[in-house]
Amino acid sequence: MIRKSTVEDTSELAWFKSSYSGGNDGNSCVELALTPGTVHVRDSKNVEGPRLAITPGAWADFLPYLATN
Numbered sequence: 333m334i335r336k337s338t339v340e341d342t343s344e345l346a347w348f349k350s351s352y353s354g355g356n357d358g359n360s361c362v363e364l365a366l367t368p369g370t371v372h373v374r375d376s377k378n379v380e381g382p383r384l385a386i387t388p389g390a391w392a393d394f395l396p397y398l399a400t401n
Contacts, residue, residue, distance in 0.1 A: 345372055347379075 345365035353361035363379070365372040371391040373384040386394075 347372075347374065349376060 345367070347363040347365045349361055349363050361376050363374050363376050365374075369387065370385050371388055373386065375381055
């Protein structure tokens, strides 16, 4: 499930990258911010761009797919 969030909701988030996202330039990955009940996802190359806000269950369902592709 994708959740709608406002700018006010995301202005104080603590964003982090996975330890697996080395890449050549360090910016070719997504960043996450966790809040109770929501996983926020953004593109590290465009931190002011669109963001996803999904349930932890949806994120957990997505991770096995991501690991195999």
